[in-house]
Amino acid sequence: MPADINASILAILPVIVLAAWASILLLIDLFFLRKRPGVTSALTALGLLVSLGLVLVRYPQTSSAFGGMITVDRFANFQNLLLLSSGLVGVALAHDYLKRLHLLRGEYYVLLMFSLTGMMLMGMASDLIIVFLGLELLSIPLYVLAGIAIPRPNSAEAALKYFLLGAFSSGFVVYGIALVYGAAASTGFREIIAAVNNGLANPLWLLLGAALILIGLGFKVALVPFHMWVPDAYHGAPTAVTAFMAVGAKAAGFAALLRLFVLVFPSLAQDLMPVFWTLAALTMTLGNVVAIAQSNIKRLLAYSSIAHAGYIIMALVPFGQVGIASEVVGSVLFYLVAYAFTSFAAWAVVIALEQNDETGLNLEDYAGLGRKYPALAAAMAVAMLSFTGIPPTLGFFGKFYLFRTVIQGGFIGLALIGVLTSLVSAYYYLRVVVIMYMRPGEPVVRQNVWLQITALGSAAVVVLLSVFAQPALTWVAQAILQLL
Amino acid sequence: MVYLLHPLTLVTFLPLLGALVILFLRAEQKNLARWIAMLTSLITFVISIAILVQFNPQNPGLQLAVNLPWIQVAEWNIHFHLAVDGLSILLVLLTTFLTPIAILSTWTAVEERVKDFMVFFLLLEVGMTGVFLAQDLFLFYVFWEFTLVPMYFLIGIWGGPQRMYAAVKFFLYTMAGSILMLLAILWLGIQQQSFSVPELIAKGGIPADLQIWLFLAFAAAFAIKVPMWPLHSWLPDAHVEAPTAGSVILAGVLLKMGTYGFLRFNLPLFPSAALQLAPYMAGLAVVGILYGAAVSYAQKDVKKLVAYSSVSHLGFVMLGLFALNPLGIQGGILQMVNHGLSTGALFLLVGMIYERRHTRDMNAFGGLWKVMPVYGALTLIVAMSSMGLPGLNGFVGEFTILLGAWGAGSTGGPLGSYWFAGLSALGVILAAVYILFMFQKMFLGPVDKEENRNLKDLNWREIATLLPIIVLIFWIGLYPKPFFNLMAPAVDQLVAILQAASVAGLP
Numbered sequence: 001m002p003a004d005i006n007a008s009i010l011a012i013l014p015v016i017v018l019a020a021w022a023s024i025l026l027l028i029d030l031f032f033l034r035k036r037p038g039v040t041s042a043l044t045a046l047g048l049l050v051s052l053g054l055v056l057v058r059y060p061q062t063s064s065a066f067g068g069m070i071t072v073d074r075f076a077n078f079q080n081l082l083l084l085s086s087g088l089v090g091v092a093l094a095h096d097y098l099k100r101l102h103l104l105r106g107e108y109y110v111l112l113m114f115s116l117t118g119m120m121l122m123g124m125a126s127d128l129i130i131v132f133l134g135l136e137l138l139s140i141p142l143y144v145l146a147g148i149a150i151p152r153p154n155s156a157e158a159a160l161k162y163f164l165l166g167a168f169s170s171g172f173v174v175y176g177i178a179l180v181y182g183a184a185a186s187t188g189f190r191e192i193i194a195a196v197n198n199g200l201a202n203p204l205w206l207l208l209g210a211a212l213i214l215i216g217l218g219f220k221v222a223l224v225p226f227h228m229w230v231p232d233a234y235h236g237a238p239t240a241v242t243a244f245m246a247v248g249a250k251a252a253g254f255a256a257l258l259r260l261f262v263l264v265f266p267s268l269a270q271d272l273m274p275v276f277w278t279l280a281a282l283t284m285t286l287g288n289v290v291a292i293a294q295s296n297i298k299r300l301l302a303y304s305s306i307a308h309a310g311y312i313i314m315a316l317v318p319f320g321q322v323g324i325a326s327e328v329v330g331s332v333l334f335y336l337v338a339y340a341f342t343s344f345a346a347w348a349v350v351i352a353l354e355q356n357d358e359t360g361l362n363l364e365d366y367a368g369l370g371r372k373y374p375a376l377a378a379a380m381a382v383a384m385l386s387f388t389g390i391p392p393t394l395g396f397f398g399k400f401y402l403f404r405t406v407i408q409g410g411f412i413g414l415a416l417i418g419v420l421t422s423l424v425s426a427y428y429y430l431r432v433v434v435i436m437y438m439r440p441g442e443p444v445v446r447q448n449v450w451l452q453i454t455a456l457g458s459a460a461v462v463v464l465l466s467v468f469a470q471p472a473l474t475w476v477a478q479a480i481l482q483l484l
Numbered sequence: 485m486v487y488l489l490h491p492l493t494l495v496t497f498l499p500l501l502g503a504l505v506i507l508f509l510r511a512e513q514k515n516l517a518r519w520i521a522m523l524t525s526l527i528t529f530v531i532s533i534a535i536l537v538q539f540n541p542q543n544p545g546l547q548l549a550v551n552l553p554w555i556q557v558a559e560w561n562i563h564f565h566l567a568v569d570g571l572s573i574l575l576v577l578l579t580t581f582l583t584p585i586a587i588l589s590t591w592t593a594v595e596e597r598v599k600d601f602m603v604f605f606l607l608l609e610v611g612m613t614g615v616f617l618a619q620d621l622f623l624f625y626v627f628w629e630f631t632l633v634p635m636y637f638l639i640g641i642w643g644g645p646q647r648m649y650a651a652v653k654f655f656l657y658t659m660a661g662s663i664l665m666l667l668a669i670l671w672l673g674i675q676q677q678s679f680s681v682p683e684l685i686a687k688g689g690i691p692a693d694l695q696i697w698l699f700l701a702f703a704a705a706f707a708i709k710v711p712m713w714p715l716h717s718w719l720p721d722a723h724v725e726a727p728t729a730g731s732v733i734l735a736g737v738l739l740k741m742g743t744y745g746f747l748r749f750n751l752p753l754f755p756s757a758a759l760q761l762a763p764y765m766a767g768l769a770v771v772g773i774l775y776g777a778a779v780s781y782a783q784k785d786v787k788k789l790v791a792y793s794s795v796s797h798l799g800f801v802m803l804g805l806f807a808l809n810p811l812g813i814q815g816g817i818l819q820m821v822n823h824g825l826s827t828g829a830l831f832l833l834v835g836m837i838y839e840r841r842h843t844r845d846m847n848a849f850g851g852l853w854k855v856m857p858v859y860g861a862l863t864l865i866v867a868m869s870s871m872g873l874p875g876l877n878g879f880v881g882e883f884t885i886l887l888g889a890w891g892a893g894s895t896g897g898p899l900g901s902y903w904f905a906g907l908s909a910l911g912v913i914l915a916a917v918y919i920l921f922m923f924q925k926m927f928l929g930p931v932d933k934e935e936n937r938n939l940k941d942l943n944w945r946e947i948a949t950l951l952p953i954i955v956l957i958f959w960i961g962l963y964p965k966p967f968f969n970l971m972a973p974a975v976d977q978l979v980a981i982l983q984a985a986s987v988a989g990l991p
Contacts, residue, residue, distance in 0.1 A: 327558060390633060391626040407670050419663035426659055430652055438640045438648050473557040
């Protein structure tokens with residue numbers, strides 16, 4: 001069926017372009033561009049933009065590819081836009097940073113693109129095999145990226161920890177897939193759903209399988225108690241990698257969770273809802289409470305990213321309630337957007353203050369930033385307020401949407417835990433602002449135009465997109481999951 | 485586009501425009517920043533006067549409304565809805581009136597980072613005006629939470645030695661209350677499919693037991709802001725550390741956001757809960773009146789004294805509101821304005837002496853009247869207004885509140901006991917004690933401290949900041965009728981809602 005193959009290839013063209021571009025770039029970089037690294041980053045950005053363009057051109061269209069293993073719906077496309085934007089930010093943040101740290105390796109860009117293809121596949125997966133394929137394609141380049149700053153010991157430690165726990169979690173996912181296959185005799189989403197609806201699936205195996213997949217993906221998105229790798233990996237990895245990882249891997253993991261649990265396993269809600277509830281409560285609480293004790297900005301943001309995973313998983317607690325499925329999906333997607341732009345701004349500022357010898361990362365190093373570099377400090381302040389959830393920022397609208405979904409689902413107690421932990425988070429986010437604006441100091445900043453653009457641009461988006469939230473929310477509301 | 489030129493949009497967002505302009509100045513252009521801020525806030529005040537002219541006092545409902553769909557996704561149904569009525573018009577005027585005065589007071593007091601100061605100050609005005617005008621719960625919450633940010637920076641950057649602690653405490657305390665309100669707002673929005681306040685009031689129909697919970701969630705936010713005893717502990721810190729202009733706005737306007745919240749949301753949205761809880765709220769208010777007065781008396785720092793006196797004065801406002809009758813509520817609203825004027829002026833006066841002597845310890849002064857007669861005379865007027873001397877504004881407000889509380893004290897009335905009015909009358913006497921004590925210690929007697937001998941009396945700019953307030957102090961004290969006229973129909977309508985609920989609640 002050549003026509004079918006053509007349609008399939010067209011459907012995943014953005015991913016193919018990215019993978020092919022990465023392969024070619026590897027060669028180009030090897031032979032021609034060793035001396036001129038700026039070209040590699042420019043070419044990477046070009047590749048990402050082409051892929052972004054392809055997604056946009058086909059945005060409203062939905063299609064199914066490769067015999068139903070891949071679904072390209074509005075949800076996947078929205079997710080892809082978000083992922084590709086975080087890839088672009090990953091390039092912008094790395095450009096000067098890698099040069100400064102003498103980490104000029106074209107591999108950074110290639111690995112970033114490969115990892116992106118994995119992330120994109122996870123959002124489009126309609127088959128457990130594709131979920132696993134995407135997960136590995138996402139993870140393996142990230143392990144390497146975390147360790148790319150070798151011979152820094154921190155970086156090596158980050159890579160090793162990330163790899164060991166990542167491999168461990170992949171094991172959970174594979175075992176879960178096997179059990180689901182055992183229960184439903186298929187790995188395709190449609191077939192699993194059909195088996196469940198017809199009562200053919202063994203409920204115990206299905207439940208166990210789904211739970212194991214949840215654990216495996218829980219590692220990826222950093223839910224408590226599967227979060228132990230996060231602080232060290234985020235801290236040790238080169239900061240540009242951390243920024244990309246914090247947004248991209250999380251978004252991809254949640255995309256897979258959404259598609260699996262909202263679409264395929266809603267029948268398990270009875271048994272798994274308490275599990276989700278507990279995970280959410282634990283993650284929000286532990287992430288926020290432990291963040292208070294951090295004095296290193298990278299570790300602080302690492303724990304904050306754990307906490308934000310908790311807020312997002314909170315919206316997944318009512319995943320089995322068909323009536324509000326679109327709210328669940330919409331609120332998670334919108335929060336991912338808010339989290340992404342807020343993170344971009346924050347990490348860009350972190351990179352601007354980081355020195356070549358891994359200093360400049362303590363909170364004290366931010367003293368006096370408000371006076372010396374008002375623009376950067378303002379971007380960071382906006383990011384901190386958005387993480388806290390103070391209007392008018394995207395973070396507030398994101399939390400509003402999440403809490404709304406949770407209350408609609410009838411979990412007022414969980415929403416209460418959510419707002420109370422937000423209050424805790426205000427304490428440590430405000431501390432950053434206090435140090436920047438209210439303590440005297442002489443911060444050392446590495447000026448770079450791309451860092452400035454990323455920091456200020458993201459901060460502007462965080463504010464403006466919240467005041468004019470209607471279009472973004474409309475897009476998100478239309479980004480429904482489909483089963484084609 | 486026509487909505488951009490609507491008076492309510494203008495009065496809310498004009499300061500934002502000024503802030504944006506100032507943002508593009510260079511840090512050295514201090515005077516330009518001051519002038520732009522001053523001009524913007526004055527034009528804003530003129531616009532608010534224009535609103536007052538267009539306002540029809542006979543109409544009890546919302547007027548001059550701007551109502552645009554803002555977020556219309558998935559039953560969110562959020563509107564950009566601004567409107568003014570008798571409950572809010574005076575507070576809007578108070579905001580636009582006090583802002584230029586506060587800015588004028590910073591002319592020489594703030595020399596560092598003037599540009600940033602003015603930006604935050606104007607942003608604060610946007611938030612405050614928005615709070616008083618918003619008629620959509622979501623929009624209200626956005627403005628409400630937003631006011632935290634500029635105030636936090638004003639305290640934290642330009643404040644006293646303990647400023648960082650005070651700023652963070654202020655932020656966290658206030659946020660703790662607001663997030664509970666946010667949950668209640670969300671719940672209302674989902675259950676009633678609307679965030680519009682007038683729609684929610686008209687719809688009603690929330691069961692009485694649920695009303696209690698919602699009432700308490702909203703009250704958590706407002707009671708901290710007021711602040712009601714025992715949630716007041718952020719207030720002395722914030723006030724003492726804040727720069728003078730910040731204290732003026734904090735006392736003058738921000739605290740009123742709390743009492744206004746009770747008035748605008750708790751009473752009409754949850755009337756049966758308000759009736760049930762009125763004695764408890766009034767009880768806390770009375771404790772606040774007495775406690776605030778007693779603690780004020782014990783202070784050595786004159787700014788702390790004024791700060792604690794706010795706890796006492798706002799207790800009166802709360803008592804008036806929860807008398808739930810026209811007299812009490814009208815007195816409460818007027819007392820909000822009075823407190824804004826007299827306490828605002830007191831903070832200005834404290835700031836003026838602090839600029840000269842760099843201390844606020846009352847023991848460091850004595851016999852100031854001989855050295856600074858103008859300062860002494862103006863302080864005397866403001867102090868008398870604050871303690872409720874007949875002929876000045878404070879008396880009118882407190883007397884009306886006491887009448888209201890007395891009226892509500894009959895058996896079967898909302899408060900059900902005359903003790904509330906009786907005990908709070910004691911607060912009026914206590915106020916006289918601590919105010920006169922302060923005045924005697926600082927202004928009377930011999931000039932026994934060397935440093936005080938050569939203090940300069942007030943200059944023209946300083947007199948100009950105080951004069952408009954003093955005019956209003958006399959005006960309200962001698963002829964309060966126009967002020968009551970503005971709010972009477974709206975208050976009557978509110979009381980009618982409460983009465984309907986009380987009739988419905990009878991067994």
